[in-house]
Amino acid sequence: MRNINLIENYGFGNILINGKKYKSDLVIYKNSVNDKWWRKEGHNLNINDIKEVVEKKPEILIIGTGYYGLMKVPSDLIEYLESKNIRVIVKKTKEACDEYNKLYQNKKVIAAFHLTC
Numbered sequence: 001m002r003n004i005n006l007i008e009n010y011g012f013g014n015i016l017i018n019g020k021k022y023k024s025d026l027v028i029y030k031n032s033v034n035d036k037w038w039r040k041e042g043h044n045l046n047i048n049d050i051k052e053v054v055e056k057k058p059e060i061l062i063i064g065t066g067y068y069g070l071m072k073v074p075s076d077l078i079e080y081l082e083s084k085n086i087r088v089i090v091k092k093t094k095e096a097c098d099e100y101n102k103l104y105q106n107k108k109v110i111a112a113f114h115l116t117c
Contacts, residue, residue: 064093064113
């Protein structure tokens with residue numbers, strides 16, 4: 001049985017998940033993909049951008065900061081998430097995809113990926 005959320009490939013501006021190509025920033029949940037995700041401040045992540053993620057109570061949130069890592073994740077946001085018992089992993093999106101593929105089968109993982117810059 002194929003898992004709905006296996007990342008097959010990532011390149012600048014696009015990601016392939018189980019044969020479907022996405023070209024916009026997205027959040028990967030256990031059984032779905034939200035490809036309409038966007039941040040209020042573009043390259044700055046804030047709590048309002050991930051409210052739905054927090055409500056799902058993942059064990060781990062993997063944040064992909066873009067191909068070049070230009071999306072900023074403030075330390076106070078990480079501290080807030082950790083206070084909710086959510087482990088936070090922040091990496092450039094390629095490395096974040098690799099991390100996600102290692103963890104998603106055995107942990108309750110959600111991933112939020114910026115696909116460009």
